[in-house]
Amino acid sequence: MPSVGDSIDAYCLKCKLLLDHVVLFKVGGAVKRVQCRTCGTQHQYRPAAQADRKNTAEKKPAVRKTAAAKKADAAQALAGQAALAWDRKTRETPPDMPIRDYSLGEIYRLNDVIRHPIFGVGFVEKVVSDKSISVLFSDAVRLMGMHIAP
Numbered sequence: 001m002p003s004v005g006d007s008i009d010a011y012c013l014k015c016k017l018l019l020d021h022v023v024l025f026k027v028g029g030a031v032k033r034v035q036c037r038t039c040g041t042q043h044q045y046r047p048a049a050q051a052d053r054k055n056t057a058e059k060k061p062a063v064r065k066t067a068a069a070k071k072a073d074a075a076q077a078l079a080g081q082a083a084l085a086w087d088r089k090t091r092e093t094p095p096d097m098p099i100r101d102y103s104l105g106e107i108y109r110l111n112d113v114i115r116h117p118i119f120g121v122g123f124v125e126k127v128v129s130d131k132s133i134s135v136l137f138s139d140a141v142r143l144m145g146m147h148i149a150p
């Protein structure tokens with residue numbers, strides 16, 4: 001056990017490193033206060049083991065995201081937004097609102113509720129043209145054809 005004035009390894013909060021410190025005083029045989037030899041800051045002594053564990057827990061993985069990963073993240077964020085908007089829309093829509101089965105030959109209007117065999121229930125957000133509508137599904141907004149003769 002080091003005595004007052006001895007060197008001790010401690011974690012310096014200012015330097016953010018495990019550094020050589022001087023023991024300033026001890027209480028009941030335990031080192032209580034130290035001074036960093038590098039920056040001169042005095043602070044409570046934190047045992048190295050504890051500091052190491054803290055340091056490891058705080059470390060974030062320094063993984064650089066690839067363009068593909070970023071794209072996937074963006075897609076996921078968009079899907080999340082769609083899910084939220086879809087949820088809100090579902091709650092706002094009266095329960096007696098008719099749901100029309102989606103069919104390419106039909107004509108849909110803004111706020112129509114449709115059911116697609118694959119994408120499920122969707123809300124017509126926008127009539128893009130006389131042949132297409134923008135539909136909010138639970139996972140994404142999709143451009144869907146309409147009024148197109150089979």
Ligand SMILES: [Zn+2]
Nearest residue numbers: 012015036039
């Ligand atoms: Zn320091």
